[in-house]
Amino acid sequence: MRGRIPDSFIDDLLARVDIVDVIERRVPLKKAGREWTARCPFHDERSPSFYVSPVKQFFHCFGCGAHGSAIKFLMDYERLEFLDAVEELAQAVGLKVPHESDDARPREDRTDLYGILDAAAAWFQRELPNSPAAQAYCRKRGLDAETLQRFRIGWAPAGWDGLLRALGTTSERLALLDQAGLIASGERGKRYDRFRERLMFPILDRRGRVIAFGGRIISSANPAREDPQAGAPARTSQQGDGPKYLNSPETPLFHKGRELFALWQVKQANVRLARLLVVEGYMDVIALHQHGLPIAVATLGTSTSAEHAELLFRAAPDVYFCFDGDKAGRAAAWRALESVLPRLRDGRQALFLFLPEGEDPDSLVRKEGKAGFEQRLQSAMPLSEYFFEELGRDVNLTSLDGRARLAERARPLLAKLPDGAFRDLMQQELSRRTGVRSAAGVNETAPRTLPRAIAKRSLVRGVIALLLAQPGLAEQAVPPYPFAALNKPGVDLLIELLELARARPGISTASLLEHFTGRPEAAALQKLAVVEFPADSDKLREEFADALIQLARQTVAARISELTGRQAESGLSDAEKAELRELLAAKGRH
Numbered sequence: 001m002r003g004r005i006p007d008s009f010i011d012d013l014l015a016r017v018d019i020v021d022v023i024e025r026r027v028p029l030k031k032a033g034r035e036w037t038a039r040c041p042f043h044d045e046r047s048p049s050f051y052v053s054p055v056k057q058f059f060h061c062f063g064c065g066a067h068g069s070a071i072k073f074l075m076d077y078e079r080l081e082f083l084d085a086v087e088e089l090a091q092a093v094g095l096k097v098p099h100e101s102d103d104a105r106p107r108e109d110r111t112d113l114y115g116i117l118d119a120a121a122a123w124f125q126r127e128l129p130n131s132p133a134a135q136a137y138c139r140k141r142g143l144d145a146e147t148l149q150r151f152r153i154g155w156a157p158a159g160w161d162g163l164l165r166a167l168g169t170t171s172e173r174l175a176l177l178d179q180a181g182l183i184a185s186g187e188r189g190k191r192y193d194r195f196r197e198r199l200m201f202p203i204l205d206r207r208g209r210v211i212a213f214g215g216r217i218i219s220s221a222n223p224a225r226e227d228p229q230a231g232a233p234a235r236t237s238q239q240g241d242g243p244k245y246l247n248s249p250e251t252p253l254f255h256k257g258r259e260l261f262a263l264w265q266v267k268q269a270n271v272r273l274a275r276l277l278v279v280e281g282y283m284d285v286i287a288l289h290q291h292g293l294p295i296a297v298a299t300l301g302t303s304t305s306a307e308h309a310e311l312l313f314r315a316a317p318d319v320y321f322c323f324d325g326d327k328a329g330r331a332a333a334w335r336a337l338e339s340v341l342p343r344l345r346d347g348r349q350a351l352f353l354f355l356p357e358g359e360d361p362d363s364l365v366r367k368e369g370k371a372g373f374e375q376r377l378q379s380a381m382p383l384s385e386y387f388f389e390e391l392g393r394d395v396n397l398t399s400l401d402g403r404a405r406l407a408e409r410a411r412p413l414l415a416k417l418p419d420g421a422f423r424d425l426m427q428q429e430l431s432r433r434t435g436v437r438s439a440a441g442v443n444e445t446a447p448r449t450l451p452r453a454i455a456k457r458s459l460v461r462g463v464i465a466l467l468l469a470q471p472g473l474a475e476q477a478v479p480p481y482p483f484a485a486l487n488k489p490g491v492d493l494l495i496e497l498l499e500l501a502r503a504r505p506g507i508s509t510a511s512l513l514e515h516f517t518g519r520p521e522a523a524a525l526q527k528l529a530v531v532e533f534p535a536d537s538d539k540l541r542e543e544f545a546d547a548l549i550q551l552a553r554q555t556v557a558a559r560i561s562e563l564t565g566r567q568a569e570s571g572l573s574d575a576e577k578a579e580l581r582e583l584l585a586a587k588g589r590h
Contacts, residue, residue: 005083005086005097005098005099006098007504007515008504009095009097009098010071010086010511010514011504011506011507011508011511012095013071013086013089013090013093013095014057014069014070014071014508014510014511014514015506015508015511016093016095017057017070017089017092017093018054018057019052019053019054019057019058019059019069019070019073019510020036020052020054022070022073022074022089022092023036023038023052023059023070023073024036026041026077026314027041027050027077028347029052030048032048032051034053034054034055035051035052035053035054036051036052036054037050037051037052038050038052039345039346039347040061040063040064040066041077041314042061042064042066042076042077043061043063043064043066044345044418044419044420045063045419046346046419046420049061049062049063050062050063050066051530053509055509056468056469056508056509056510056529057069057070057508057509057510057511058509058510058513058529059073060526060529060530062530067513067526067529067530068510068513068514068517068526069510069511069513069514070089070510071085071086071089071514072085072514072517074088074089077314078206078314083097084207087207088207091207110252110253112172112176113176113179113180113251113252113253114209114210114211114253115176116167116173116176116177116180116182117180117182117202117209117210117211117212117253118209118210119167120163120167120177120180120182120210120213121152121154121200121202121210121213123154123163123166123167124154124155124156124163124200124202124213125152125153125154126154127154127155127156127157127162128148128153128154128155130155130157131155131157133218134155134199134218137199137218138153138199141283141287141362142287142290142366143286143290144290147286147289147290150265150289151201151202151262151265151286151289152202152210153199153200153201153286154199154200154202155198155199155200156193156195156196156197156198156200156215157196157197158196158197159193159196160192160193160196161191161192161193162193162196163177163182163183163193163195164177164183164191164192164193167182168183168191174191178191179251179252180248180251180253181194181212181248181249181250181251181254182194182195182213182248194246194248194249195213195215195246197217197218198215198216198217198218198246199215199216199218200213200214200215201213201214201215201216201261201282203247203248203254203259203261203300204263204264204265205253205259205264206263206264206267207264208264208268211251211253211254211259212247212248212251212253212254212256212259212300213247213248214245214246214247214248214261214282214300215245215246215247216244216245216246216282216283217244217245243301245281245282245301247300247301256299256300256301256302257302257305257307257308258305258307258308258311259300260278260297260298260299260300260308260311260312261282261285261297261298261299261300262285262286262289262296262297262298263297263311263315265289265294266294266295266296266297266315267315269289269294270294270295273295273315273316274316274317274318275295275316275317275318275319275320276295276296276297276312276315276316276318276319276320277293277295277296277297277319277320277322277377278296278297278298278299278304278312278319278320278321278322278336279296279297279298279322279360279361280298280299280322280323280324280332280360281298281360281361281362282298283362284296284298284322284360284361284362285297285298287361287362287365287366288361288362288365288373291365291366291369291370291373292370293365293370293373293374295316296361297312303332303335303336303339304321304332304335304336304339304340305339306339306342306343308339309336309339309340309343310343312340313340313343313348317347317348317349318348318349318350318351319340319348319349319350319351320350320351320352320353320377320380321333321336321350321351321352321353322353322355322361323336323352323353323354323355324354324355324357324360325354325355325356325357326357329354329355330354330390333352333354333386334390336350336352337350337352337383337386337387337390338413338416340383341413341416341417342416342417342418343418344383344417344418344422345418345420345422346420346421346422349382349383350382350383351377351380351381351382351383352380352381352382352383352386353376353377353379353380353381354381361373364376384425384426384429387410387413387426388406388410388429388430388433391406391409391410391413392406392433397433397434403433403434403435403436404434404436406430406433406434407430407434407436410430411430414426414427414430458488458489458490459547459550459551459554460486460488460489460490460491460494460551461490461528462547463494463544463547463548463551464490464493464494464497464525464528465528465529465531465533466533466540466543466544466547467494467497467498467501467544468497468509468512468513468525468528468529468531469509469529469531469533469540470537470540470544471501471507471508471509471512472501472505472506473501473540473541473544474497474498474501474502475502476541476544476545476548477498477502477548479498479499481495481498482551482552482555483548483551483552483554483555484555485555485559486551486554486555486558487558488554493521493524493525497512500512500515509529512525513525513526513529556583559579559583560580560583560584563576563579563580563583564580567580
């Protein structure tokens with residue numbers, strides 16, 4: 001049992017989930033015989049070494065060693081905890097996750113924290129119709145009822161303790177409000193609502209749960225000030241005080257450098273997501289969605305981070321970055337470029353769209369509609385073009401000094417690109433522009449081939465490999481196992497695997513491997529699990545039965561050797577002599 005989830009549920013879940021479907025929604029796979037293959041999503045490579053087995057229901061990369069079940073793939077790819085990965089898979093196949101000993105929940109269970117955030121979002125939503133100013137603002141911005149509901153937009157009213165009084169009814173709930181970043185404290189410890197007189201935008205995680213909020217000021221009247229005597233703001237309005245947008249602080253659930261506003265809504269709107277558009281503001285995102293472009297997301301008041309870049313490319317192969325055309329916008333675009341360079345494996349593309357002065361995505365999509373904005377996207381600048389344009393902005397390429405300067409600026413950045421065709425072409429383009437040859441030439445590597453067997457494996461390892469290939473073979477081994485006394489490495493592990501497979505009929509290879517996650521035997525089992533055998537199940541049964549007979553013979557031979565050795569040294573008891581006669585007779589019959 002992991003995370004208080006019964007093993008039987010994990011078996012059932014992995015039996016219902018198809019790992020090929022789980023991975024193919026995130027990584028493009030190609031059929032390769034009985035398996036599927038791809039370039040590994042966990043390390044940079046040119047030739048595919050990442051294999052997915054629909055029969056064994058697990059994945060393995062022969063390049064970096066990444067491996068596991070559908071659960072492990074989600075944990076590694078989506079950066080989920082075990083419980084979250086199980087919940088996500090269960091939701092996809094319509095199962096409810098049972099938790100044993102619910103009164104003793106594991107530390108990572110943040111159910112109450114998610115609950116208080118969801119309750120806050122619902123409270124803000126209920127407050128929205130009570131504010132004429134907020135209603136007028138929504139009408140002015142063209143936000144229809146469907147959009148308000150899809151993004152769960154709400155209103156934080158004036159006053160210092162509206163949310164506090166509504167939800168902070170016990171000391172435990174007060175602690176949760178504080179942990180969720182929904183309340184703050186003055187110098188003398190007086191608590192008050194963090195968000196006041198702001199339009200509220202819930203920030204959702206990849207499972208659609210509220211983890212934080214962004215709040216937008218809608219006018220600039222009545223700025224608030226802190227009362228140094230009271231330790232809390234003295235006025236009942238926050239309008240004009242602080243930033244136009246205020247985000248939740250960092251919490252156990254929210255790290256702004258890792259989250260994207262509206263990624264959940266984008267994934268809900270697109271079964272197959274081919275592109276993403278990164279803009280700067282919540283209202284820009286919402287306007288684009290409302291005008292038929294549900295591909296927009298926003299960073300949360302921060303530059304595009306390395307984690308943002310990875311999250312974006314995991315969601316879609318083409319990522320468009322939309323910035324103002326001014327100096328600040330260009331600087332933000334360059335920071336985004338630096339973040340995406342190490343993640344531009346072949347098949348991924350970054351493009352840059354710079355907007356006219358005084359315009360933003362919200363205003364443009366309202367003026368030009370979906371078709372007009374689509375036209376702008378089609379004319380977006382590919383990263384390669386922007387890269388050389390920006391680096392060469394103040395460089396005279398007609399002079400040797402200028403070309404040398406461009407080469408020196410570009411080289412360390414190009415070194416960040418993963419090996420592949422794009423890196424080679426960028427190096428060639430640098431050479432074309434400067435006449436300077438790349439120090440790092442094209443490094444072609446031969447395609448890796450999938451090993452189909454493990455040479456010189458011991459008999460015990462061979463039996464384990466057969467059992468992992470087809471766990472149902474365990475039915476052929478009936479306890480007490482005649483080889484249990486064999487003193488060879490792996491015998492205890494083989495017996496444990498047999499007992500596990502017999503106790504849980506129908507268990508898959510993936511479930512067997514999942515059972516050993518975190519144990520010292522896991523690595524050895526993974527290596528044996530990738531051994532390929534003929535698809536003929538009858539031949540597998542014959543080979544397994546023959547291997548068990550050989551193990552029994554080895555056990556008899558080892559015992560005979562032990563007894564005869566002791567007989568020569570110190571003699572045997574009457575019982576041991578009888579045992580030896582029996583064993584010799586049995587050996588003679590075979």
